[in-house]
Amino acid sequence: MKKIRVYPHPAGGWPALGKSALSMMKQGAFWKGGATMLHANQPDGFDCPGCAWPDAPHFQAIDFCENGVKAVANEITSKRANREFFAQHTVTALQAWSDYELEFTGRLTEPMRYDAATDYYVPVSWQQAFKDIGTYLKSLPDPNMAAFYTSGRTSNEAAFLYQLYVRCFGTNNMPDCSNMCHESTSVGLKEQIGIGKGTITLDDFDHCDALFIFGQNPATNHPRMMATLREVSRRGARIIAFNPLREAGLESFTSPQSPVEMLTGGSTPISLALYQVRIGGDAALLSGLIKAVLAKGEIDHDFIRQHTSGFENLKAFIEQQNWTDIEAASGLSQGEIEHIAAIYMQSNATICTWGMGITQHERGVDNVQLIVNLLLLRGNIGKRGAGAAPIRGHSNVQGDRTMGIYEKPDAALLDKLEAVFKTPMPRAHGHDVVDTLKGLASGSVKALIAMGGNFAAATPDTTQTYLALQQAALTVQISTKLNRSHVVHGKAAYILPCLGRTEEDWQDSGWQSVTTEDSMSNVMMSRGRNAAASAELLSEPAIVAGLAKASLSTHPVDWDELVADYDRIRELIAQTIPGFQDFNQRVREKRGFYLGNSARDQHWKTATEKAQFIAPALPIHAGLDEGLWLLTTVRSHDQYNTTIYGLDDRYRNIHGERRICFMHPEEMQRMGWQTDQLIDITSVFGALTRTVKAFKLKPLDMPQGCIASYYPETNDLIPLQHHTPRAQTPAYKSIPVRLSLSVVDE
DSSP states (O other): OOOOOSSOSOEEHHHHHHHHHHHHHHTTOHHHHHHHHTTBTSTTSBOOSSBOOOOOSSOOSOOOOHHHHHHHHHHSOSOEEOHHHHHHOOHHHHTTSOHHHHHTTOEEOSOEEEETTTTEEEEOOHHHHHHHHHHHHHHOSSGGGEEEEEOTTOOHHHHHHHHHHHHHHTOOOOOBGGGGTTHHHHHHHHHHHSSSSOOOOGGGGGTOSEEEEESOOHHHHOTTHHHHHHHHHHTTOEEEEEOSSOOGGGTEEEOTTOHHHHHHTOOEEOOSEEEOOOTTOHHHHHHHHHHHHHHHTOSOHHHHHHHEEOHHHHHHHHHHOOHHHHHHHHSOOHHHHHHHHHHHHHOSSEEEEEOHHHHSSTTHHHHHHHHHHHHHHTTOSSSTTOEEEEOOOBTTHHHHHHTTOOSSOOHHHHHHHHHHHOOOOOOSOOOOHHHHHHHHHHTSOOEEEEESSOHHHHSSSHHHHHHHHHTOSEEEEEESBOOHHHHSOOSEEEEEEBOOTTBOOEETTEEOOEEEEOTTSEEEEEOOOBOOSOTTOBOHHHHHHHHHHHHOSSOSSOHHHHHHOHHHHHHHHHHHSTTOTTHHHHTTSTTOEEOOOTTTTTOOOSTTSSEEOOOOSSOOOOOOOTTOEEEEEEOOTTEETTEEOOSOBGGGTBOSOOOEEEEOHHHHHHHTOOTTOEEEEEEEETTEEEEEEEEEEEEOOOOTTEEEEETTTTGGGSOTTOBOTTTOOBOTTOEEEEEEEOOOOO
């Protein structure tokens, strides 16, 4: 198949610098932005509100990336969505705006309440907003009729207070953004190695012999990882990438921090080889790799005997899989898979990283557990330079879970909360995102309070999600910027604007810091340095305290005292959350502290007290029904999660548009279709179908039978029922679809 390159340059380089500067200028914050970025990811500064990649262990004057600049630019923008803005636009009119247009309105400046009689958001005082929300929540006959959503950017301090408040309210209904991205990872790892986190630290990249990257696009989704990949490549370790799309950042990278590369036009190759796995073919690929390793007998017998259980069951499953099905499902030949396996067997220490290209499938948990099975075969967990590395997306999404934001809490956490706060905690498991949507649709959930994020845009089954949200009695959004969730709302709706990560947080005891946890379990301080966008903004802890005081009948803590000094919140965390002893002292060290990881220490907190080989429940499936394609959703380079920074996708040669369907040009030719022709996409899941219309065809190098399109524009194609078993992660990355030419009305 012909190799198609729509972006013939390395990732990074001058285009990344130019786009960074342009982002600041578009937000009217060029000079302010330069000064702000000097404090990004620095010991005395703020943790970038973008991705969760670890900070450099040694001092770097510049430790940020293009998408980090865009995130900060949008936060420090000079634009304002203030009361004058809301007085000019009805909510019905705003519903017709694009996600990009909503984001570009600027920072929210004061609390707003939806007025159903006029269809406008109108100003409301903080005191009245808390009173109204609290009065409604108190009126619910069952606390489980409310759900409390959390976004990954929430600080540890705010997340801890939030989960304490919600549990004191009487429910574990705490859906969060993890449910939609790495829940497959959390479930899969916990079952196998006893902890739902990755097992490596940044130092391990300096000592691995091989690095396997599965279902990831680092240059767009966590660009600071590119500096690490560059160093791994330059010292001679072998990087193998597996991804349906031939992404620029998986091939080569020009580091903006390298004067030689920037001035000479040079670059560093990233992947020794990039294998374009068919969409949904990861389980087949991984089964093939394990099959090839077992055939050679190149396994760590001592490690398997001493540290694992379930090996024979996995071996039996693998022996039942045949190469014909593995080749058909993965899109790779037996020879290619055996060659990759040989590289793995030659490596004394291997890291496997993965992103949502692994987790957001119906077989997402299987995919994760097959990666861990592969690592366990050669003892690659608990060894320097080796391990499992799920790359979390949003800054502090992992920390929120550590703080107790989880609808299925461990009994040990609840026991500790009860002991410390002398208050009974709800024991029944609560709603995740999928169950919350079902509850909103059925009417069993009446209220949704969202701490950040963009629930309406991030969730699947868009049309049904909108209907569910609109019939809610109450929706509350705690936000910095306007987004879809503010204009698709309940019968009563409130916007509670909060401080951003870059802004000073002053409370009664003085200037406050918060903390975050990165993808590799490092906890560090973050302190904003810019003046608040509005004098009316409250911090997230202060908003939680306001809700708690208004809606709880009895109080386990003095909320105002905690908000006055965040050290007091951290003292409670130290008493409650494992690993946080002496929290206030340890986090003030220059780069914070490492929480530790039981599996990294080969302490297996599983049912067998050993790491577990787990075989998939289903055999490898080799194909689709006739006339179907597999669609994967992707992010553009001008996007972070649901936040649309712009309408370009530099690495895929897209400019000024987002309703795009990517397809291999040879397949377009076979179908008789042309570039820019409009098509309709219809998903097929059992008897359920969903359709989105008028997407423009564009060529891209990917396996035939596979197509790609942007998220969230194609979220409507995913029925709520189409998700990973156990984890309930929506299958955004492997959607069976039919395609047809759009009919243009005369």
